[in-house]
Amino acid sequence: MGAFLDKPKTEKYNSHGEGNGVHFGLSSMQGWRVEMEDAHTAVPELPAPGMSDWSFFAVYDGHAGSKVAHYCSKHLLEHILGASLATTPAGSDSSPSEPPAPVPPTVDAMKAGIRTGFLKIDEHMRSFSDLRNGMDRSGSTAVGVLMSPEHFFFINCGDSRAVLYRDSHVCFSTLDHKPCNPRERERIQNAGGSVMIQRVNGSLAVSRALGDYDYKCVDGKGPTEQLVSPEPAVFEMVRAPEQDQFVVLACDGIWDVMSNEELCEFVKSRLEVCDDLETICNEVVDTCLHKGSRDNMSVVLVCLPNAPKVSEEAVRKDAELNKYLESRVEEMLSRPAEDGFPDLVTVIRNLSTDNNLPTLPPGGGLASKRSVIEAVYNRLNPYKEEDGTGADSECHW
Known part of the structure; x- marks a missing residue:
C-alpha cells in the first residue's frame, strides 16, 4: 500500500x-x-x-x-x-548509387x-x-x-x-x-x-x-x-x-x-x-x-502550436485575485482574536467562506493559491513557527 x-x-x-x-x-x-x-x-x-x-x-x-x-x-x-x-521497408531509391531513404x-x-x-x-x-x-x-x-x-x-x-x-x-x-x-x-x-x-x-x-x-x-x-x-x-x-x-x-x-x-x-x-x-x-x-x-x-x-496564449485580461484578473487574497489575510491577522493568533488552517477556512472572493482558477480553486496565502501568513506571523504542511490534511480546499 x-x-x-x-x-x-x-x-x-x-x-x-x-x-x-x-x-x-x-x-x-x-x-x-x-x-x-x-x-x-x-x-x-x-x-x-x-x-x-x-x-x-x-x-x-x-x-x-x-x-x-x-x-x-x-x-x-x-x-x-x-x-x-x-517491419518497415526502406524507401524506394531513384539512384542505384545511393542507399534508400528511411521511411x-x-x-x-x-x-x-x-x-x-x-x-x-x-x-x-x-x-x-x-x-x-x-x-x-x-x-x-x-x-x-x-x-x-x-x-x-x-x-x-x-x-x-x-x-x-x-x-x-x-x-x-x-x-x-x-x-x-x-x-x-x-x-x-x-x-x-x-x-x-x-x-x-x-x-x-x-x-x-x-x-x-x-x-x-x-x-x-x-x-x-x-x-x-x-x-x-x-x-x-x-x-x-x-x-x-x-x-x-x-x-x-x-x-x-x-x-x-x-x-x-x-x-x-x-x-x-x-x-x-x-x-x-x-x-x-x-x-x-x-x-x-x-x-x-x-x-x-x-x-501544441494552437495552445492558449497569455492574455492581458487574464493576467490582470489573476493579479487582482492575488492582491485580494493578500489583503484579506493581512486583515485577518491584524484583528486580535480571543484564542490568540490564528493558524493557517483557520485563515484558509475563513477564505473559503468569503462570499466576496473573486473567481478562483477553474479546477484549482483556493488550493492553487496556497503559495500566495502562505507567503503573507509567514510574513506576518510573529511566532515564525514551522507551519507544518500536515495541517493540510485537516483543511478542505
Whole structure:
C-alpha cells in the first residue's frame, strides 16, 4: 500500500524543451511517499532514421520500488522503435548509387511496434537477476504519446493517464486499467487469481503494468493472459492542427484529486497568465498536494502550436485575485482574536467562506493559491513557527 512520511518532500524535478513545433514542461514531486518511484521520458525529436519529425513523451508510475520505472524511462522508446522499424521497408531509391531513404512506420506498423516493444522490454527486464530472484518486486505503469506530423499514438498500460485538450474541451482520455474492469477481471480470474478490495489478489491496484513478475508466473498462460498484463492499449488519432491545444500526461497522484476536465481547465487558465511551462507544471503538483494527494506526483505538459496564449485580461484578473487574497489575510491577522493568533488552517477556512472572493482558477480553486496565502501568513506571523504542511490534511480546499 505504501508508507508515508511525517511531512511531504516538496522539492521538485523540472525540465522543459521544444522541437517539431511543440513545447513541453514537466514537474515531479515525491510528496508524502517514503520514496520517489516515478520517472518520465521527454524526446521532442526522435533520433531514429526518418523519424526526426516525431516526438515522444511518457510518465511511469513505479510501485514497490523504482527500478522498473527508471529502466523503462531510458529504454522503452528504443524497444518500440526497434520493433516498429524492423517491419518497415526502406524507401524506394531513384539512384542505384545511393542507399534508400528511411521511411517512417505506417500507422498499423507503429501500433504493432508499440505493443511488441512493451512485451519485449517486459521480457527483457525479467532476466535481470534481482527481478528474477524476487529481491526486487517493483513494477510500473506507463502512459505516453508518440506524435508524428499527422497522428497521435496514445499509449497506456496501468492507471496513469493521458488527455488531449482540443477546441477548448477534453477530446480524448486513455482508460485506466483497473482490476475491477470486467475485461481485466475476466483475465485475472482465468489466470487463477481474484479481485478483492478492487485489487489483484487483494494486493495490486493495477491490472496491467511492466514488471510485477510475481503476478506473471502462471504456467500455460502467455504474457498477455497473466494476472497482470504488460500489454498496452494503443489509440491512434489524426491530429487537428487548428484545434489541438495541449496534451497532459500524469500519474495517479494527480488524477486522484483532479478530474480530466478540472486539470485541463486549470492548465488552460494558467497558460493564459504564464508562458513558462515548468512553472505551470509546478503549480499543478503543488495544487494536487494541497488538494490532498498522498502519492508521488508527475506531470508532463505538451503544448501544441494552437495552445492558449497569455492574455492581458487574464493576467490582470489573476493579479487582482492575488492582491485580494493578500489583503484579506493581512486583515485577518491584524484583528486580535480571543484564542490568540490564528493558524493557517483557520485563515484558509475563513477564505473559503468569503462570499466576496473573486473567481478562483477553474479546477484549482483556493488550493492553487496556497503559495500566495502562505507567503503573507509567514510574513506576518510573529511566532515564525514551522507551519507544518500536515495541517493540510485537516483543511478542505
